Amino acid sequence: MSDAPACPLCALDHTYADGALWICPDCGHEWSDGDAPTESASVVRDCNGNPLAEGDTVVVIKDLKVKGSSIPLKQGTVIRNIRLVEDDPEHIEGHSDKIKGLVLKTCFLRKA
Known part of the structure; x- marks a missing residue:
């Protein structure tokens, strides 16, 4: 078990080999030895390229129509405590x- 690599997503070391794949039972991520870490591909960024995280506050940069609502989101509207879509x-x-x-x-959106 000492030769098993840590998971590139959650960094826990409970991984195990299943044929040619490594599997992390904690987060469910599967990868092969030659795979590059996918962490950078899933970084959420605002319109200016700033990284966003859970709980951040963002500001709307232009007026937006909202489906299912007669109230538009105006430029400058603050959205607090955001959640990232998996x-x-x-x-x-x-x-x-x-x-x-x-x-x-x-x-x-831009980060506030």
């Missing part, structure tokens, strides 16, 4: 003061 670096989830349950594209 396996999708182009979207985040959050709430504004007036609209709950928003899913927004990161190209229309």
Whole structure:
């Protein structure tokens, strides 16, 4: 077990080999020995290229129409305590003061 590499996603060392693949039972990630770490591919970035994380505050950079609501999101609206969408670096989830349950594209947001 000492020759097993740590998981490139969660960095835990409970990995095991299954044929040609390494498997992490903690996060479910599978990779082969030749795979490059996929960590950089899933970095969520705002319109200026700043990395976003869970719980960050972002600001809307242009007026947006919201599906299912008659209230638009105005430029400068603050979205607090964002959540990242798993396996999708182009979207985040959050709430504004007036609209709950928003899913927004990161190209229309900047980090506050």
